Structures are given as structure tokens and as C-alpha cells.
Amino acid sequence: MKKILVTGALGQIGSELVVALRQGYGVDNVVASDVKMPAARHGDGPFAYVDCTNLGQIREAVRRYEIDTIFHLAALLSAVAEERPQVAWNVNMGGLYRVLEVARESRAAVFFPSSIGAFGPSTPPDSTPQDTTQRPTTMYGVTKVAGELLCDYYAQRFRVDARGVRFPGIISHVVVPGGGTTDYAVDIFYQALRYRHYTCFLEPDTRLDMMYMPDALRAAIEVMEADAEKLAHRNAFNVTAMNLTPDELAAEIRKHIPDFVIDYDVDAVRQAIADSWPNSLDDSAARSEWGWSPTYDIETMTADMLEKLSRKLHLD
Ligand code: SER
Numbered sequence: 001m002k003k004i005l006v007t008g009a010l011g012q013i014g015s016e017l018v019v020a021l022r023q024g025y026g027v028d029n030v031v032a033s034d035v036k037m038p039a040a041r042h043g044d045g046p047f048a049y050v051d052c053t054n055l056g057q058i059r060e061a062v063r064r065y066e067i068d069t070i071f072h073l074a075a076l077l078s079a080v081a082e083e084r085p086q087v088a089w090n091v092n093m094g095g096l097y098r099v100l101e102v103a104r105e106s107r108a109a110v111f112f113p114s115s116i117g118a119f120g121p122s123t124p125p126d127s128t129p130q131d132t133t134q135r136p137t138t139m140y141g142v143t144k145v146a147g148e149l150l151c152d153y154y155a156q157r158f159r160v161d162a163r164g165v166r167f168p169g170i171i172s173h174v175v176v177p178g179g180g181t182t183d184y185a186v187d188i189f190y191q192a193l194r195y196r197h198y199t200c201f202l203e204p205d206t207r208l209d210m211m212y213m214p215d216a217l218r219a220a221i222e223v224m225e226a227d228a229e230k231l232a233h234r235n236a237f238n239v240t241a242m243n244l245t246p247d248e249l250a251a252e253i254r255k256h257i258p259d260f261v262i263d264y265d266v267d268a269v270r271q272a273i274a275d276s277w278p279n280s281l282d283d284s285a286a287r288s289e290w291g292w293s294p295t296y297d298i299e300t301m302t303a304d305m306l307e308k309l310s311r312k313l314h315l316d
Contacts, residue, residue: 001025001068001069001109001224001225002025002029002068002069003029003031003065003066003067003068003069004021004025004029004030004031004067004068004069004070004071005031005033005048005050005061005062005065005067005069005070005071006018006021006030006031006032006033006070006071006073007033007034007050007052007058007070007071007072007073007074007095007099008033008034008052008072008073008074008075009032009033009034009047009073010032010034010036010038010175011034011073011074011175011177011178012170012172012174012175012176012177012178013073013113013170013172013213013216013217013220014032014034014071014073015174015175016172016174016175016213016217017071017073017217017220017221018030018032018045020217020221021071021221022045024221027044027045028045028046030045030046031045031046031047031048031061031065031067032045032046032047032048033047033048033049033050033061034047034049034050034074035049035050035051035052035074037049046065048060048061048064048065052072052074052091052094052095052096052098052099053090053091053094053095053098054098055098055101055102058098058099058102059102059105059106062102062106062108063106067106067108068106068107068108068109069108069109069110069111069224070099070102070103070108070109070110070111071111071220071224072095072096072099072110072111072112072113073113074091074095075091075092075095075113075143076088076091076092076140076179077140077177077178077179077180077181077183078115078117078138078140078141078179078180078181078270078273079179079180079181079183079269079270079273080178080179080180081138081139081140081143081179082138082139082140082269082273083179085139088139088140088143089139089142089143092140092143092144092147093143093146093147093150096112096143096147096150096151097150100150100151100154100160100162103154103160103162104154104158104160107160108160109160109161109162109163109224110151110154110160110161110162110163111163111164111220111223111224112147112148112151112162112163112164112235113164113165113167113220114144114145114147114148114164114165114166114167114235114236115140115141115144115166115167115168116166116167116168116169116208116209116277116278116281117136117138117140117141117144117181117273117277118134118136118141118144118145118148118166118236119132119133119134119136119141119276119277119278120133120134120135120136120137120141120276120277121135121137121275121276122135123135123278124278125278125279125280126278126279126280127280127281127282128238128278128280128281128282129238129282130233130237130238130282130283130284130285136276137276138273138276140273141276144166148164148235148236151163151164151235151236152234152235152236155234155235161228162234162235163223163224163226163231163234163235164223164235164236164237165219165220165223165236165237165238165239165286166236166237166238166239166281167211167216167219167239168182168208168209168210168211168239168240168241168281169181169182169183169185169208169209169210169211170182170210170211170212170213170216171185171186171189171210171211171212171213171301171305172186172212172213172216173186173189173213173305173308173309173312174213176190181202181270181273181274181277182208182210182274184200184201184202184246185210185244185246185249188200188246188249188250188253188262189253189305189306189309190309190313192253192257192260192306193257193306193309193310193313193315194313194315196257196259196260196261197260197261197262197263198250198260198261198262198263199262199263199264199265200246200250200262200263200264200265200266201265201266201267201270201271202246202264202266202267202270202271202274203246203264203266203271204245204246204247204262204264205245205246205247206245206246206271206274206275207243207244207245207279207280208243208244208245208274208277208278208279209240209241209242209243209278209279209280209281210240210241210242210243210244210298210301211239211240211241211242211294211296212241212242212294212295212296212300212301212304212305214295214296215241215294215295215296218295219239219286219292222290222291222292223237223286223290223292226289226290226291227290230289230290231289231290232285232289233285233289237283237285237286237289237290237292238281238282238283238285238286239281239283239286239292239294240280240281240283240294241294241295241296241297241301242294242296242297242298242301243279243280244298246262246264247262248298249298249302250262252298252299252302253302253306255302256302256303256306257306
């Protein structure tokens with residue numbers, strides 16, 4: 001990776017991945033792109049306006065900056081994709097297809113983030129294996145499974161170095177996620193610090209895998225840096241760091257904020273999405289093929305989130 005383009009660079013993951021990549025590869029070698037213009041200057045590095053449903057705009061950015069690696073993050077998350085499935089298909093699939101086409105033309109590598117959403121109710125829910133049944137019941141999941149397959153196809157047919165991971169819910173404090181089912185695990189920290197109270201849209205015992213952003217950034221970068229010879233899967237690696245329910249996360253927060261109260265007002269759509277996803281993933285393929293190992297667990301993540309967010313919200 002020498003010259004990198006990040007799509008969806010203003011989103012939850014992109015806004016932090018750009019910073020991490022610039023630290024590793026140099027500010028001028030990482031081009032941030034999005035369909036929104038950054039409110040302020042996006043760090044000090046280059047920014048390109050790129051709508052991923054527009055092949056010409058992707059091609060122009062790749063040629064202009066001589067890009068050799070694309071981190072393709074632009075996508076609709078699960079809940080908003082369920083509200084607007086046609087738009088989700090267009091953006092998630094149309095965007096990936098065009099990114100892969102430009103990668104084929106320019107011999108660029110591609111990182112594609114798949115998700116726990118690529119699984120469905122017929123998937124074994126506990127310690128979900130790397131290779132297993134994938135029959136998701138959401139449009140988000142349909143685009144993630146199809147995206148995994150399309151990446152494999154471009155790798156086999158056109159030798160595009162397309163790699164990726166299946167992320168669990170990502171917890172972070174810089175940019176809030178927009179329209180996901182796991183968003184509660186971010187919202188809860190803001191509300192706990194501001195109001196000592198959070199009303200959760202998932203049931204108390206809804207168990208899902210999660211990961212703190214620093215680990216998610218490492219996963220994305222490390223899978224792209226991995227020795228290709230050692231990768232049996234290459235794409236769609238299960239990765240996880242912790243496993244929790246809203247009730248358990250609230251209990252962990254209460255260790256720091258004893259009067260924190262959680263109550264529940266369940267959103268049927270997001271509950272149904274969460275219920276269709278695994279309780280926990282087996283990430284042993286990522287561990288053995290490219291040395292994946294998370295740093296943060298629920299205790300260290302919660303302590304760090306509360307400290308960083310207090311500072312951000314000027315509550316310390
Ligand atoms: N965090 C995503 C969502 O909830 C799952 O990949 O949509």
C-alpha cells in the first residue's frame with residue numbers, strides 16, 4: 001500500500017481510518033473521499049468528492065492520485081437499509097461493483113468490510129464458523145454476502161487483490177454510526193455521561209459481538225498488509241473482540257457511573273435484525289492466517305470510551 005483511497009471517509013470508521021492510515025503511510029499518500037464535503041479540513045491531507053455509484057468519479061480519483069489500494073467503506077448500515085432497500089442495493093452493491101471495476105482496470109487492491117449482518121437465522125448462532133450457512137434476511141445482509149462473493153470473483157477471475165473482514169458492531173467516540181442495529185452500544189455511552197439514563201431499542205439480553213475502534217482499524221490495516229501466501233480465505237474473515245448484551249454493557253458502565261439507569265423501548269425492526277444475527281463469531285481463521293488478536297475487552301473499552309467521551313463532551 002503506497003497510495004490509498006478511502007471511500008465513505010467521513011463515516012464512523014472512515015473518519016478514524018484515514019487518520020490511522022496517514023500515520024502509517026504519510027499524510028499525502030491517503031486520499032479521503034465521500035459524497036459529503038468535510039465541514040472542516042479533513043486533517044491536512046487530500047480530499048476528493050467521490051460518489052461510489054459514479055464510476056467516472058472513482059476512476060478519476062484513482063488516476064489522479066495514482067491509487068494502488070482502495071478501502072471501500074461507503075455503504076448504508078442495516079437499519080437504514082431496511083427502510084430504503086432499493087437505495088441500499090444501489091449504494092452498497094452498485095458502489096462495490098464500480099470500485100472493483102476500477103480496481104481491475106488500475107490493478108489496485110480493495111478492502112471490503114463485510115459484517116455479522118452477512119449471516120442469518122439459519123446460521124449456527126454460537127461461535128459462528130468462518131465457513132457456514134449465509135442466508136441473511138435483511139437487504140444489508142444480502143449486499144454483504146453478495147459483496148463477499150463479488151470480491152472473491154474479482155480475485156479469482158481478474159486477480160484483483162480484494163480482501164476484507166466481517167466486522168461486529170463497532171464502538172467508537174469520534175463520529176457516531178448512522179442507522180445501524182448495533183448503534184445502541186455507542187449511544188449508551190453518550191446518554192450515560194449526559195443524562196445517567198439510556199432507553200435502549202434492543203431487548204436487554206440481545207447478545208452480539210462488538211469491537212472497539214482501535215482494534216477495528218488494526219483489523220482493516222493488518223488484513224491488507226498480510227502475506228498473501230498465508231491467506232487461505234483472503235476475504236470476509238470473521239473478526240471479534242468482545243461479546244455482550246445491553247444489560248451487561250449497562251452493568252459495566254455502572255461500575256464507573258453507579259447511578260446509571262437503563263430502560264427499554266424495543267424497536268421491532270432493529271430487534272428482528274439483531275435476532276437474525278449470530279450471538280458470537282469464531283474468528284480463529286483470522287487469528288491463524290494473519291495473526292489477528294484484539295486488544296480491548298468490555299472492561300478496557302468501557303473505561304477508555306468513558307474517559308475519551310467525557311473529554312469530548314467537556315464533562316471532565
Ligand atoms: N454495525 C452494523 C449495523 O448495525 C453491522 O455491521 O448495521
